Amino acid sequence: MTIMKKLLTTAIASAMMVGSAQADISDNTVKIGYLADMSGTYRDLAGPNGLKALEMAIADFGGKVNGAKIEVVSADDRNNPDSSSSTVRRWLENENVDLVAGMVASSVTIAVTKLLEENDGLGIVSGSAASSITNEHCTPNHIHYVYDTYPLANGTAKAVVQEGGKEWFILTADYAFGHALEGDVSRVVEENGGKVIKTARHPFPTSDFSSYILQAQSSGADVVALANAGSDTTNAITTAGEFGLTQSGQTLAALLLFLTDVHALGVNSAQGIQLTTGWYWDMNEEARKWADRFMEETGVRPTMVHAGIYSSTMQYLNAVKATGSDDTQTVRKQMMDTPINDMFATNGRIREDGRMVHDMYLAQVKTPEESENEWDLYKIVRTIPGDEAYRPLSESKCSLVTKN
Amino acid sequence: MDHPVNQTNIQQAMLDQQKSDQRRKHILNLVLLALLLIAPAVIYPVFLMKILCFALFAVAFNLLLGFTGLLSFGHAAFLATGSYTTGYLLSNYSGLTTEMGIIVGTAAATVLGVLFALVAIRRQGIYFAMITLALAQLVYFMFVQAPFTGGEDGMHGVPRGHLFGFIDLENNLAMYYFVLAVFLGGYLLVQRVVGSPFGQVLKAIKQNEPRAVSLGYNVNQYKVLAFVMSAGLAGLAGSVKTVVFQLASLNDAHWHMSGEVILMTLLGGTGTLLGPVVGATFVVNLEYQLSQGPLGDWVDPILGAIFVLTVIAFRSGIVGEIQKFVRKNMG
Numbered sequence: 001m002t003i004m005k006k007l008l009t010t011a012i013a014s015a016m017m018v019g020s021a022q023a024d025i026s027d028n029t030v031k032i033g034y035l036a037d038m039s040g041t042y043r044d045l046a047g048p049n050g051l052k053a054l055e056m057a058i059a060d061f062g063g064k065v066n067g068a069k070i071e072v073v074s075a076d077d078r079n080n081p082d083s084s085s086s087t088v089r090r091w092l093e094n095e096n097v098d099l100v101a102g103m104v105a106s107s108v109t110i111a112v113t114k115l116l117e118e119n120d121g122l123g124i125v126s127g128s129a130a131s132s133i134t135n136e137h138c139t140p141n142h143i144h145y146v147y148d149t150y151p152l153a154n155g156t157a158k159a160v161v162q163e164g165g166k167e168w169f170i171l172t173a174d175y176a177f178g179h180a181l182e183g184d185v186s187r188v189v190e191e192n193g194g195k196v197i198k199t200a201r202h203p204f205p206t207s208d209f210s211s212y213i214l215q216a217q218s219s220g221a222d223v224v225a226l227a228n229a230g231s232d233t234t235n236a237i238t239t240a241g242e243f244g245l246t247q248s249g250q251t252l253a254a255l256l257l258f259l260t261d262v263h264a265l266g267v268n269s270a271q272g273i274q275l276t277t278g279w280y281w282d283m284n285e286e287a288r289k290w291a292d293r294f295m296e297e298t299g300v301r302p303t304m305v306h307a308g309i310y311s312s313t314m315q316y317l318n319a320v321k322a323t324g325s326d327d328t329q330t331v332r333k334q335m336m337d338t339p340i341n342d343m344f345a346t347n348g349r350i351r352e353d354g355r356m357v358h359d360m361y362l363a364q365v366k367t368p369e370e371s372e373n374e375w376d377l378y379k380i381v382r383t384i385p386g387d388e389a390y391r392p393l394s395e396s397k398c399s400l401v402t403k404n
Numbered sequence: 405m406d407h408p409v410n411q412t413n414i415q416q417a418m419l420d421q422q423k424s425d426q427r428r429k430h431i432l433n434l435v436l437l438a439l440l441l442i443a444p445a446v447i448y449p450v451f452l453m454k455i456l457c458f459a460l461f462a463v464a465f466n467l468l469l470g471f472t473g474l475l476s477f478g479h480a481a482f483l484a485t486g487s488y489t490t491g492y493l494l495s496n497y498s499g500l501t502t503e504m505g506i507i508v509g510t511a512a513a514t515v516l517g518v519l520f521a522l523v524a525i526r527r528q529g530i531y532f533a534m535i536t537l538a539l540a541q542l543v544y545f546m547f548v549q550a551p552f553t554g555g556e557d558g559m560h561g562v563p564r565g566h567l568f569g570f571i572d573l574e575n576n577l578a579m580y581y582f583v584l585a586v587f588l589g590g591y592l593l594v595q596r597v598v599g600s601p602f603g604q605v606l607k608a609i610k611q612n613e614p615r616a617v618s619l620g621y622n623v624n625q626y627k628v629l630a631f632v633m634s635a636g637l638a639g640l641a642g643s644v645k646t647v648v649f650q651l652a653s654l655n656d657a658h659w660h661m662s663g664e665v666i667l668m669t670l671l672g673g674t675g676t677l678l679g680p681v682v683g684a685t686f687v688v689n690l691e692y693q694l695s696q697g698p699l700g701d702w703v704d705p706i707l708g709a710i711f712v713l714t715v716i717a718f719r720s721g722i723v724g725e726i727q728k729f730v731r732k733n734m735g
Contacts, residue, residue, distance in 0.1 A: 076695035081653045086450045107558040107653050176555030
């Protein structure tokens with residue numbers, strides 16, 4: 001009996017010691033590594049301004065959390081998984097980085113999350129679009145914060161069909177990402193009573209879209225959807241503008257388009273395009289206020305990715321503050337337990353697969369008459385509730401979900 | 405009258421020159437080897453491995469450009485074939501030891517090299533470069549579409565596994581010395597090839613192809629062989645790189661990669677053995693340093709400017725210029 005008691009007390013005591021050891025902040029520093037494209041295609045969407053957003057969050061904490069210093073290191077991912085993985089490996093193994101933030105290109109993100117899982121680090125993905133990041137590639141070590149392709153296809157396609165766009169022409173980038181988007185869109189269109197009458201696939205990347213846009217025009221479809229990204233999307237939109245696609249009564253729907261893309265295109269070429277976004281700087285008072293601060297720092301309006309980086313960093317630091325620890329699983333659990341209510345999201349929550357579920361917004365690009373200044377670009381048409389927008393857990397292929 | 409004496413004097417002087425050159429080279433090589441052996445104590449091993457992989461890639465490329473005079477613009481295809489093949493095998497067949505995966509990856513790149521060579525070798529100069537580029541683009545699009553590569557997401561989580569079934573490569577140091585051994589193997593192979601009679605014929609082809617033909621050499625056979633060897637070594641570099649980073653991605657197959665290896669080789673010095681190694685170290689390091697700092701935006705312009713400067717002012721590259729300097733001043 002006494003032996004049992006002794007054993008039990010020792011066990012409890014040691015468990016408490018482990019507990020208290022975990023509750024410390026390692027080397028009294030919270031170190032955040034920011035990894036994003038600083039010089040290539042995705043520079044505008046996250047890039048150096050994303051780092052500014054991250055630094056704004058740290059400044060709001062006064063550079064310290066629970067007395068521990070907050071440090072930032074940053075690196076250019078060069079859109080290259082090799083370079084990124086050697087950078088992040090060093091961060092995790094040698095520099096005690098606690099959180100990796102940013103992350104844009106899906107190949108980079110997946111490579112980094114594998115490393116995080118191996119080294120028990122934490123990552124918050126703000127830039128990537130691929131929904132596979134919290135589906136077949138999910139890990140207990142990362143959170144996908146801002147958006148993914150599922151709600152983009154879902155939100156835009158559903159809304160456009162409901163507004164009467166029954167017959168669809170889909171222009172797809174001929175690689176896995178485009179195929180996945182095309183599949184998602186076709187499914188949603190057909191479920192809602194629409195029909196895909198034709199699809200065309202263009203090689204990646206393409207600069208001359210005229211033959212595809214002519215096909216789209218002659219197909220007689222109500223809606224022309226662009227299942228591509230980046231410069232392919234903007235090139236297609238420019239060409240569609242030159243051919244007067246929307247003026248001739250067809251609706252143009254872009255599935256992945258950022259504020260910076262629309263800004264670069266200008267409202268003349270982009271007017272009338274419907275798209276889904278996770279956040280828009282002018283959508284409410286809080287967002288506007290933060291966007292004003294951001295503009296003072298950077299001279300531009302933030303994209304949803306910038307806002308997401310700020311918001312997620314605040315959430316992370318709050319979780320560190322609440323738990324007094326920078327241990328990955330402790331912090332992740334705290335973040336999952338805390339609903340997110342800030343300038344970025346209302347009642348956002350992080351699911352067990354790492355997906356942050358929040359409301360999405362269907363937006364339409366303003367006409368030149370409606371737009372009051374160069375950043376006055378969207379009008380929010382409709383709010384899509386988070387649970388409706390994101391992939392339901394019942395369809396998830398994530399091992400963290402399926403094993404329960 | 406004293407003509408023959410002069411002759412022997414000159415011959416003697418040349419021999420002495422060669423000997424001192426040789427000695428200097430030996431010492432330099434030993435110093436470099438010692439540095440490579442102790443390097444992981446000072447520099448992060450994964451970074452060193454990256455340099456070694458690209459150095460091997462550049463050495464392979466230089467066998468073709470520097471010693472045979474063939475400018476291939478499609479070497480990324482071999483790098484990627486090696487890396488995807490190895491990645492696929494190691495991910496899907498857990499019974500396979502790491503070295504088997506690497507050997508098969510290298511073999512796959514070699515086979516692709518034969519196919520490329522048979523088509524491309526029929527033309528010279530710019531046409532040769534364009535044909536290799538076109539073929540490499542075909543390979544690129546194949547990798548974009550093929551389901552096993554994971555498309556633009558890439559292939560991830562390739563296990564490093566065990567070398568010969570018992571050396572755990574998860575350990576960065578073990579991995580480093582393995583990569584170093586592979587690199588040295590490749591380097592010494594190229595050194596041996598270049599110094600052999602076969603290599604002399606390659607150099608003859610580079611200097612004057614019609615003359616080599618007139619001397620009775622079957623030039624095309626030599627070129628194909630050099631091409632295939634270069635492709636195989638590039639594939640080896642890709643295979644090893646996949647094991648180091650545990651991933652294979654489209655970046656390896658993209659024509660940027662073919663351009664980058666040209667840059668490395670030219671910067672370091674074509675036609676020198678150490679040149680590509682120095683060039684690769686320089687480029688990888690510069691990219692790394694710039695990507696960490698506030699100058700991130702400027703990586704590509706800076707590399708471009710350095711490239712232009714090299715081509716205009718230092719045609720023989722870093723190592724080539726140093727060699728010239730040493731010859732001139734330390735005769």
